[in-house]
Amino acid sequence: MERKGADMSFPPVILALPDWIQECCGDPARSFPEAGERLRLAVELARRNVERDTGGPFGAAIFDLATFRLVAAGVNRVIPESCSVAHAETMAIMLAQKRLGTFDLRSAGDFELATSAEPCAMCYGALPWSGIRRLVYGATREDVQAIGFDEGDKPPDWARALEARGIEVVHALLRAEAREALECYRNRNGRIY
Amino acid sequence: MERKGADMSFPPVILALPDWIQECCGDPARSFPEAGERLRLAVELARRNVERDTGGPFGAAIFDLATFRLVAAGVNRVIPESCSVAHAETMAIMLAQKRLGTFDLRSAGDFELATSAEPCAMCYGALPWSGIRRLVYGATREDVQAIGFDEGDKPPDWARALEARGIEVVHALLRAEAREALECYRNRNGRIY
Numbered sequence: 196m197e198r199k200g201a202d203m204s205f206p207p208v209i210l211a212l213p214d215w216i217q218e219c220c221g222d223p224a225r226s227f228p229e230a231g232e233r234l235r236l237a238v239e240l241a242r243r244n245v246e247r248d249t250g251g252p253f254g255a256a257i258f259d260l261a262t263f264r265l266v267a268a269g270v271n272r273v274i275p276e277s278c279s280v281a282h283a284e285t286m287a288i289m290l291a292q293k294r295l296g297t298f299d300l301r302s303a304g305d306f307e308l309a310t311s312a313e314p315c316a317m318c319y320g321a322l323p324w325s326g327i328r329r330l331v332y333g334a335t336r337e338d339v340q341a342i343g344f345d346e347g348d349k350p351p352d353w354a355r356a357l358e359a360r361g362i363e364v365v366h367a368l369l370r371a372e373a374r375e376a377l378e379c380y381r382n383r384n385g386r387i388y
Numbered sequence: 389m390e391r392k393g394a395d396m397s398f399p400p401v402i403l404a405l406p407d408w409i410q411e412c413c414g415d416p417a418r419s420f421p422e423a424g425e426r427l428r429l430a431v432e433l434a435r436r437n438v439e440r441d442t443g444g445p446f447g448a449a450i451f452d453l454a455t456f457r458l459v460a461a462g463v464n465r466v467i468p469e470s471c472s473v474a475h476a477e478t479m480a481i482m483l484a485q486k487r488l489g490t491f492d493l494r495s496a497g498d499f500e501l502a503t504s505a506e507p508c509a510m511c512y513g514a515l516p517w518s519g520i521r522r523l524v525y526g527a528t529r530e531d532v533q534a535i536g537f538d539e540g541d542k543p544p545d546w547a548r549a550l551e552a553r554g555i556e557v558v559h560a561l562l563r564a565e566a567r568e569a570l571e572c573y574r575n576r577n578g579r580i581y
Contacts, residue, residue: 203413203458207404208482220396265396279491279517280482285473289401298472299581317517320509320540324472324581347513348549356541388492388517 210276212286213249216240216268220256226263233258234309234331234368236265241283241311241376244270245385252342252380255283255310257291257300260328266306267291274386284310284318288325300326307331311373312339313366316347323360330357331365333373342377343387403469405479406442409433409461413449419456426451427502427524427561429458434476434504434569437463438578445535445573448476448503450484450493453521459499460484467579477503477511481518493519500524504566505532506559509540516553523550524558526566535570536580 219240227233233256240254251271259266269287273279287308288300295303305328312334314322322330336346350356354364412433420426426449433447444464452459462480466472480501481493488496498521505527507515515523529539543549547557 203410203416203461205405205409205461205483206486207402208479208486209400209402210482211400212398216398217396223396268396268398273491273517277485277489277491278482279485279519280473280478280514281491286401289403289471289473290398292470292472293399293401296470298466298470298474315517316513317510318513320511320513320542321473323538323540324466324508324510326472345516347516348543348546349513350541350543353541 210272210278210281210286210289212268212270212272213244213247215243215247215249216270219243220265220268223264225265227258227265228263230309230331230365231369233307234333235372237309238311238333238369238373238376240268240270241373242379245376245380245383250275252376252385253283253311254376255287255308257287257327258307258309260305260307267294273388280317282315282318284308284314285321288321292325301328302326311376313346316349319349319353322357322362327362329363329365331368333367333369334377335367335370338370338374338377342381403465403471403474403479403482405461405463405465406437406440408436408440408442409463412436413458413461416457418458420451420458421456423524423558424562426500427526428565430502431504431526431562431566431569433461433463434566435572438569438573438576443468445569445578446476446504447569448480448501450480450520451500451502453498453500460487466581473510475508475511477501477507478514481514485518494521495519504569506539509542512542512546515550515555520555522556522558524561526560526562527570528560528563531563531567531570535574
């Protein structure tokens with residue numbers, strides 16, 4: 196017992212979404228049959244995350260493609276959680292996997308990740324491990340970089356590499372709406388990192 | 389209040405290391421002045437994670453390069469935590485950042501990430517955001533793939549891209565020892581994903 200005090204102690208990592216997420220996502224029985232509706236929720240999450248000052252200007256949502264229902268949501272939590280891994284996409288992936296009790300969403304069905312902006316290099320690398328079947332994003336790399344964020348170094352043919360792994364990619368849907376959330380962050384002088 | 393039951397509810401994501409980590413890491417005052425010693429701890433974490441059946445055959449550790457002390461440890465927790473993001477490197481990064489209270493380790497000093505195997509595409513993408521200054525790894529991509537794991541699609545010049553961002557990369561240190569942890573996992577018919 197005496198050695199205990201001298202041991203390294205690592206409490207669990209705890210990563211939470213802001214409280215307003217629940218009301219933003221609404222009725223869990225709601226169906227989102229159109230890709231535009233699904234992405235619009237991700238963009239709305241990004242926009243509210245800026246307005247509520249609860250993280251960076253990025254939102255994501257994972258949908259079950261059999262029922263078109265929302266399975267998990269995510270927003271960027273890097274600053275509030277002191278965690279560079281806590282991007283909107285990774286938060287949504289982790290929450291969906293915890294909810295379904297599997298590290299591989301493919302074992303539970305076909306799922307889509309809708310994200311307000313093109314994934315950074317980390318989130319891109321996370322996609323094949325997550326088991327999602329389709330990626331839909333709004334703002335492009337250029338839009339993200341235009342407000343000062345860094346997207347990291349992805350392979351130049353990143354979308355083709357995902358397609359080769361059986362992950363469909365839908366590019367720059369609702370781009371103008373998605374860009375607005377980014378611009379809102381810049382106009383508020385949100386911290387760039 | 390009546391609407392509450394109908395709202396989406398997302399409990400926090402909780403990711404924990406196995407209990408044996410504390411004793412494996414030992415005295416927090418211990419100094420690890422040699423890169424080989426530091427990497428050896430990461431390899432030992434990988435090996436024990438296999439032996440204790442607490443995750444995949446990967447270990448990582450973050451050291452303060454001013455004191456050469458351990459700041460955080462990580463092991464692969466994908467299966468036990470139902471979380472594809474819970475690689476050894478991301479666990480160590482998240483724990484170090486939580487401990488130091490910052491999403492950017494550069495704001496707290498110079499830190500090294502020692503990892504038992506070459507980072508996958510996700511962990512590679514996570515490195516620039518983490519604020520680490522140096523990456524040291526043991527087993528190579530080929531070693532990892534030889535036991536059936538997928539490393540994902542990194543840019544071909546990934547190490548140069550890190551160096552361009554001010555992150556030094558030390559390749560394949562203690563490769564033979566590091567490979568042993570991988571082979572131990574294969575010999576036990578550990579689950580490949």
